Amino acid sequence: MIEMQVDVQEILREGAERTDHALERLLPPMTQVPVSIHGAMRHSVFAGGKRLRPMLAMEAARTMHGVHGNGAHGNAVYGGSGLPEGIEDLGAAIEMLHTYSLIHDDLPALDNDDLRRGKPTCHVAYGEAIAILAGDALQTLAYQTLAGLKCSSERAIRIVGLIAEATGTVEGMIGGQVLDLEGEHAKPTAESVLAIHRAKTGALIRVSIVTGGIYAGADAGDVRRLTEFGTKAGLAFQIVDDVLDMTQDSEHLGKTAGKDVASDKATWPAVFGIEASRRDANRLISEAFASLEPYGDAAEGLKAVARYLVERTH
Amino acid sequence: MIEMQVDVQEILREGAERTDHALERLLPPMTQVPVSIHGAMRHSVFAGGKRLRPMLAMEAARTMHGVHGNGAHGNAVYGGSGLPEGIEDLGAAIEMLHTYSLIHDDLPALDNDDLRRGKPTCHVAYGEAIAILAGDALQTLAYQTLAGLKCSSERAIRIVGLIAEATGTVEGMIGGQVLDLEGEHAKPTAESVLAIHRAKTGALIRVSIVTGGIYAGADAGDVRRLTEFGTKAGLAFQIVDDVLDMTQDSEHLGKTAGKDVASDKATWPAVFGIEASRRDANRLISEAFASLEPYGDAAEGLKAVARYLVERTH
Numbered sequence: 001m002i003e004m005q006v007d008v009q010e011i012l013r014e015g016a017e018r019t020d021h022a023l024e025r026l027l028p029p030m031t032q033v034p035v036s037i038h039g040a041m042r043h044s045v046f047a048g049g050k051r052l053r054p055m056l057a058m059e060a061a062r063t064m065h066g067v068h069g070n071g072a073h074g075n076a077v078y079g080g081s082g083l084p085e086g087i088e089d090l091g092a093a094i095e096m097l098h099t100y101s102l103i104h105d106d107l108p109a110l111d112n113d114d115l116r117r118g119k120p121t122c123h124v125a126y127g128e129a130i131a132i133l134a135g136d137a138l139q140t141l142a143y144q145t146l147a148g149l150k151c152s153s154e155r156a157i158r159i160v161g162l163i164a165e166a167t168g169t170v171e172g173m174i175g176g177q178v179l180d181l182e183g184e185h186a187k188p189t190a191e192s193v194l195a196i197h198r199a200k201t202g203a204l205i206r207v208s209i210v211t212g213g214i215y216a217g218a219d220a221g222d223v224r225r226l227t228e229f230g231t232k233a234g235l236a237f238q239i240v241d242d243v244l245d246m247t248q249d250s251e252h253l254g255k256t257a258g259k260d261v262a263s264d265k266a267t268w269p270a271v272f273g274i275e276a277s278r279r280d281a282n283r284l285i286s287e288a289f290a291s292l293e294p295y296g297d298a299a300e301g302l303k304a305v306a307r308y309l310v311e312r313t314h
Numbered sequence: 315m316i317e318m319q320v321d322v323q324e325i326l327r328e329g330a331e332r333t334d335h336a337l338e339r340l341l342p343p344m345t346q347v348p349v350s351i352h353g354a355m356r357h358s359v360f361a362g363g364k365r366l367r368p369m370l371a372m373e374a375a376r377t378m379h380g381v382h383g384n385g386a387h388g389n390a391v392y393g394g395s396g397l398p399e400g401i402e403d404l405g406a407a408i409e410m411l412h413t414y415s416l417i418h419d420d421l422p423a424l425d426n427d428d429l430r431r432g433k434p435t436c437h438v439a440y441g442e443a444i445a446i447l448a449g450d451a452l453q454t455l456a457y458q459t460l461a462g463l464k465c466s467s468e469r470a471i472r473i474v475g476l477i478a479e480a481t482g483t484v485e486g487m488i489g490g491q492v493l494d495l496e497g498e499h500a501k502p503t504a505e506s507v508l509a510i511h512r513a514k515t516g517a518l519i520r521v522s523i524v525t526g527g528i529y530a531g532a533d534a535g536d537v538r539r540l541t542e543f544g545t546k547a548g549l550a551f552q553i554v555d556d557v558l559d560m561t562q563d564s565e566h567l568g569k570t571a572g573k574d575v576a577s578d579k580a581t582w583p584a585v586f587g588i589e590a591s592r593r594d595a596n597r598l599i600s601e602a603f604a605s606l607e608p609y610g611d612a613a614e615g616l617k618a619v620a621r622y623l624v625e626r627t628h
Contacts, residue, residue, distance in 0.1 A: 147475030161461030
């Protein structure tokens with residue numbers, strides 16, 4: 001196997017830059033009437049998110065491009081090319097959905113958070129009414145963006161359906177938020193934490209990877225492998241997030257640290273302890289990598305981002 | 315011109331029944347985990363809505379079916395057939411979007427309404443957190459439903475894009491809600507009321523008609539005519555709604571009557587008076603009907619529903 005030159009910092013930088021450019025183009029300008037809602041949408045979308053989900057979509061697409069596309073296997077060029085045209089719009093749509101869920105999750109009636117990524121949350125900056133509508137509008141704009149994807153209509157409509165399912169109430173993002181809310185006054189169990197993590201954050205991470213693949217021509221076997229990979233990587237990501245919440249201070253996190261523990265939230269370390277959680281995250285990533293075995297070097301970018309997800313410190 | 319037997323009561327009954335059956339099938343059952351959110355979604359979706367938007371989509375489709383489909387021109391059969399297969403799912407998706415906007419509009423941070431269609435609003439029955447998420451989930455489920463439409467992928471993705479645009483922030487539903495909120499402390503003007511009505515309720519009504527047509531094979535000329543018709547019918551509908559709010563009692567309306575006046579909301583009669591508003595609604599419907607002239611009898615069902623919209627008393 002040829003040792004690939006995968007520069008994860010370059011992948012992260014390029015992924016964030018492409019996503020930011022797409023978001024800048026797709027979000028209505030601050031001057032567009034009614035200005036308050038567009039200001040609120042931009043406030044939260046450009047609050048310093050790492051664009052991890054768009055990057056996963058891009059790297060999944062790059063993997064498929066390496067396998068099925070015009071780049072020969074093992075000859076994919078990382079950082080700058082090897083991506084299908086317009087993939088950044090899919091990433092931007094996914095980032096809008098992620099941001100809408102954060103805005104609504106932070107509302108007084110839900111988690112009541114004042115700080116997110118070191119900045120005032122949307123309702124603190126713009127008031128509750130506009131924050132509710134800004135979240136709504138980001139979901140709407142995500143689907144408007146998906147409807148304009150530069151792939152075939154067949155692929156685009158399939159992507160719409162998969163993303164809606166993954167962000168819905170039945171084992172999707174909203175369902176996870178509800179389980180999390182309902183479990184607030186009960187002691188978390190292995191079963192409840194797994195169900196919440198899979199739905200609340202896992203489903204969107206998984207579908208980012210799967211739809212990135214579909215955009216770039218994934219066949220049924222690819223979808224199965226990317227689903228396996230995404231399910232495990234998504235869970236590993238959330239476990240690391242839980243551990244960071246317990247072990248880092250607020251300045252590092254850009255949000256109120258230790259809040260999960262204080263509110264008896266369902267987290268992995270609350271059930272299994274910190275050391276076991278770290279081991280679980282690493283084991284899940286190894287298992288996730290095994291699903292990508294058939295792709296050889298074409299999956300190096302995707303694996304590099306996943307590795308970064310579990311090794312990050314904030 | 316042959317006098318058609320258009321039974322508007324039969325159209326309304328059939329349209330509501332088909333929509334209700336589709337919604338019953340598409341919404342997760344009450345027993346689906348997490349049960350609270352599914353209960354809340356069903357509470358608001360099955361709160362006695364008249365299903366006017368789905369009916370407009372269906373009748374627009376029936377018109378196109380009469381013009382382009384297997385039913386010969388002037389030979390469309392009303393009440394029971396003449397509708398393309400699966401059109402009720404488009405109507406159900408639109409009704410989900412309408413319902414989500416009502417749930418969020420009723421929230422304490424927005425209009426703070428306790429009563430809607432004679433029933434407790436979603437946040438009164440289920441609490442604010444679940445009401446916010448139930449609104450979110452209805453928007454999500456609408457797009458999941460559109461992704462499964464039984465038309466070509468080209469038509470389905472076009473419908474997704476048009477509906478997202480019509481419910482978005484730029485001259486769409488959310489934009490109208492924001493203008494309405496922002497204008498609460500200013501005296502309404504002809505210009506501001508027109509902008510709010512066109513965006514807040516007009517855009518979704520217009521797009522119901524246009525996408526119903528596209529589902530059934532509307533060409534570019536049809537889309538132009540249906541857009542003209544829908545724009546005028548949508549405005550007429552909202553003017554009548556404003557007049558009813560001023561002239562009916564709460565029992566008739568199923569919501570707190572006179573609230574628009576009390577809160578100095580931007581309404582047509584507040585600017586033009588009740589008599590002029592009634593005249594404007596009738597004039598708009600006549601103009602709307604003129605756009606459908608080329609369709610002759612094939613548009614009788616669509617016109618009957620539009621006529622009902624301005625002649626209704628609740």
